[in-house]
Amino acid sequence: MDRLAKGLVVIILCSFLCFNAFAKGLFKDIPACLPPQMQACKGAAENKAPSIINSENKVTFENGHFAFEIQKSPVLSFQKIFSRYTQGECLNASSRIFLIWADDKLVDVNEFVIKNVTISKNGDSKKAEFLLDSKNAGLEVVLTVQIDKTPQARMELALKNETQNKNTVRVLFPYFENVLLGNAGDNYYYFPYKGGLTSNKPYELSSSYTAHTGSIQLVSVFNPKLGAGFFTRVEDNTGRPKTFVLTKKDKNGDEEIGTYKKLYGVFEEVSFKHTEIFPQTMGSVLGCYSYIYDAQPNQSVKLPAAVFGVHSGNFMYALEDYSKWMRTWFKHNRETPEWYKKVFYYPVAHDILGNTGWEKGFLKDGKIAIGELAKPYEHAIQLAYWGEHPKDDHLGDVREHSWYRYANPGDYNYEDEWGGLDALREDIAKAKRNGTRVTLYGATQYGTWLFSKVYQQHPDWAQLDKAGNEIHEYWWDLNDNKDRVRIVNMCGHVEEWQDWVANTNKRLVEETGTTGIYLDVMNQIPYCYNPKHKHDAHPAVAAEKILKKNLAAVCSANPEAVIECEDFCSDHLLQWTDSCWMKTFYQDLPLEFEQTFNLYDVSFVRFLIPDVKWTDFGPRWIYGSRRAFFNGIGYNISEVTNKSDPEESKQVTKEQRLDYLIRTCQLLKENADAFASMNCKPLVPTLPQYVYANYFGTDTKKIYTIYNKNDSEISGPVLSGQNGQNYHFVELLYDEEVSYDSVSDSVSLSISPWDVVCVAKLPKLLQIENKDGKIEVKIKRNVKDGVVKVLDSDDDGKNIADEYKLQKGKVVIDAGKYQNKRLIIKLFVNDYLTDERILN
Ligand SMILES: [Zn+2]
Structure with a gap:
């Protein structure tokens, strides 16, 4: 081997290792904002009558x-x-x-x-x-x-x-x-x-x-x-x-x-x-x-x-x-459906070109094929622009991209060319069987296409401005010909229009079998000056009515179905929506915005209102991916790369970005019982400086997401006061046992610079013996419907685990299959992680 060839081998090995070393160190050069260090105050409350x-x-x-x-x-x-x-x-x-x-x-x-x-x-x-x-x-x-x-x-x-x-x-x-x-x-x-x-x-x-x-x-x-x-x-x-x-x-x-x-x-x-x-x-x-x-x-x-x-x-x-x-008045409309609690990895798919996270689009050979295209790690996929569209834009111009031919929001008919309703319904069912829910961008209150039937029949429902004119909007890059996609704003106060929207969404759930309707900014009702309308005292009253109507309509079609909103306007309105797609640090805002205002990386409303399912929508990946994980919320994969990312983050490839989301979202899904819990608290105490933790708990496990905001690796005690004698601690992102010292009552681990990890306090249920070519897994407690899953080497969210059903509280596995491999053994009860052991 000559010198040159040797050099090549080294380079190849290195890039292989760097790639394979997954996310540990992935963020080492990508700092996050630092919150100020709090000092104790000089004074204190006194015992003094008012x-x-x-x-x-x-x-x-x-x-x-x-x-x-x-x-x-x-x-x-x-x-x-x-x-x-x-x-x-x-x-x-x-x-x-x-x-x-x-x-x-x-x-x-x-x-x-x-x-x-x-x-x-x-x-x-x-x-x-x-x-x-x-x-x-x-x-x-x-x-x-x-x-x-x-x-x-x-x-x-x-x-x-x-x-x-x-x-x-x-x-x-x-x-x-x-x-x-x-x-x-x-x-x-x-x-x-x-x-x-x-x-x-x-x-x-x-x-x-x-x-x-x-x-x-x-x-x-x-x-x-x-x-x-x-x-x-x-x-x-x-x-x-x-x-x-x-x-x-x-x-x-x-x-x-x-x-x-x-x-x-x-x-x-x-x-x-x-x-x-x-x-x-x-x-x-x-x-x-x-x-x-x-x-x-x-x-x-x-x-x-x-x-x-x-x-x-x-x-x-x-x-x-x-x-x-x-909490003296806030009453969430209902318990979040169980399937929806487990949705974290959540791309949006368009027909031929999705957002970056799902750029394949939902079509294959000109037909809807989401059931075939969806991967099991995609917990839900929202289809947008799935409806009927004209073959040209009414101006005779035919274009490939859907936005130029776009007829939604219109009458919400199905596109025959793509297989019509039958294809869509079958596809939604197929995706669901494979583990991915399909939700639809549904009928929204704010507007309809100029050429839609509903507008042609009910132009009197349109919103008027102060001068008495209808408000028409021209979407996206259509400035060269504004009549191409012309949206007429409708008045959200008009009861008949509210009913039309709710009934349309009900029809979509009934006909397609979808279990989620995305209402976009349904809660954001504009003001209207049409003197013929009966307007509420203020638009939030209309927003409340429209959310209630949609929730009732969609649930009456299927009690499992959910409604989703973008931006939440007020805590008051959150009472009647299942979820909120949160745009606090949206990527289209200047970088200065999150560098100035995101000191804590905590989504405070997520902890204030855990009754609602939160999904981070469109943040810069470099901050948003860690932030979503740290807050235990879902991630809408609209962009995973961003032109205005800081220089140091560009070394992280698109593939690594998606891998990170797949991995973290899988972890969140497996522990959705904790992450959907009302028992959660941001910024709980930690031992090292510049290390922050959020807490999520159930009766049987406690979970901490931990953010190391140091520019170097930290190693040593991180959490104390765990009272962990009958428990053990596992870091769930990289799947490593974490040491617990009962004398100092502290949990120790190491965390890469600027990385977020997740430590679980779990009951010691799994008892594992590895001898004579057999791995015997015993469950210490009587567990109903438990499933043992075994992964070799790595649990990246894509690897398929081997599944073993418990028989009389035990599973015997042929060790030959896993020779010399690191094993991750997980116990699931009702689909939720209940214990985990690592066998090195
Ligand atoms: Zn009006």
Whole structure:
């Protein structure tokens, strides 16, 4: 062998090894954001009864957690909010308490005269009531502020129109300006845009509740160095639209502030437009801006209650406080169907060209062939553009790509050329037999094709803009000829249209046998100005109706069937959908977005509302794949490579990216009992620095996803307090036993830089003996319907395991078949992993 040939061998071997070494080290050069390190706070809660003192110029509130002052004149305002946790102020200067726009004109805070203040007591709580009046605006205002023993104060605001004319009012309440805890640069925030953003960068953010950007009704500021924070939230369980705002400035005067497409996707009607409320001083503004209220003469408008509070630690206290309140009203419509809990690897397939993860398309030889093309590791596949399409675009232009011939959303007929309904139904059944569910992009409320029958017959259902015109949209790259795919926006308030949509989806489930209907942004109902329609008070009311109708229709066709939405608008609306395709860190947004706002890699709403099935939709693979795994949620494989990926991630091939998803999604599926559990908690304690863990539990096993955010491998104790004497611990991604030390009660393992792994605490059920050419697997406990699966070398999600049915609690396997191989032996009960042993 000459030198050159030797060199070649080395190179080949190396690339073979690198490829084969799967994901360990796959992310070694691809860092993720680092959250700030929290320090313990200086102070603590004190045992102090709540008191309110009304003196000449101010009212002072105090309990064991905070002390604050409301100044009575010349202007009603917060003067101080002292936190016992930081032993310091939460405000840098005074803060107004609410802002009111009457007929779209800001009422100057100086116009309000305080007429009366009364203090009252009810059990443990004390309340101050402020009666104010503005002659100019013709408004009487009643503000109440109540405290008890908890770290939260509760405020209510009612406005009375004292004129003889109908008024419209918009209110910013709660409103806190000049919020500053210690050094401005150390002030971090939680903002509820989609799943929740966190950062310390100066930004102007706004997000609408009930439009697709919105999510929950909470805004928070915290200082990790001081180990404490401040938050405010709104208690409204009606789903009424509102806009949450947060701006942060690190210095007084002019400062370059990042503006993340502030009003992105927000309807004009709920947009926050009054920028004059942002002071030029450093600190943060936190608030909630109401949608318009009509104030009738001599009638009162009562705003939803607002809560503010202080706490130690980061914003998790505020989230838990929000969760407690949310759970007083949030009732998910039903238990998630068992099959759907197990869906994690979830590509979308189009006819001839899918998204990157499924680029083969669902056609073969011009016929629908999803049953043949689907792989068992594809838990579900959504078919989009599966419906009938015209042979040309009505302009005589014939093109290959479906989007140019696209007739969905239209009448939702089947395409005869592809085999019609029969082929589709048979194919869906075939895929299901092979382990892959097929869902359909279904009828949605927002629009229909111009040439569809439903529009031709019911043009009166169309949505009109303020000028009285129909709104037509032209999809994708069709600018050269806009009439090609012309969508007419329909009005989601029209009951007949809602029924048409729900009935169409019911028909699709009945006819095709599909068990999932994707409703896209069904929950995002636009405003409509068609005077002939009967419109609800606000679009979220229509969204609620339409979700309820669709859920009922689809379930009546098949109780196993689910409805899926894209972007969730509000926690309120999540009550009537089975799932949400979450687009918090969508790949089309600038890279800056996730590099600024994704500090924790935690999807907070996923933990707040585990009743709903979450799927990450379209993130950058390099961040999104680990993030989805860390959060124990599914992944919609729309793009696995992205042109705007950072340079260091381009070395990871497309094949490796898909392999990673197949492997992690398989793990999630096998443990879907834990990942669908209500018993889950983000950011549980770990031992090493920059290592983060999320927890998911069932009665029999505990699971931790663990993110090593160090740029080097960590090795040693990671989790403690496991009480693991009768258990053992297995890392499930690479299938390795993990050591547990009962003296220190700690679990030790090593994790590659920037990698996410998954440790399970499992009962010691499998007892394995390997001798005389036989592997005897005994189950220590009586297990009903247990199945033992054996994999040699690697469980990559694609390898097919050998399956052995338990007989009298035991399985005897011929060891010859597996000579010199590492064996992964898994016990499944009801399809869920119950124990796992590695035989090296
Ligand atoms: Zn309408």
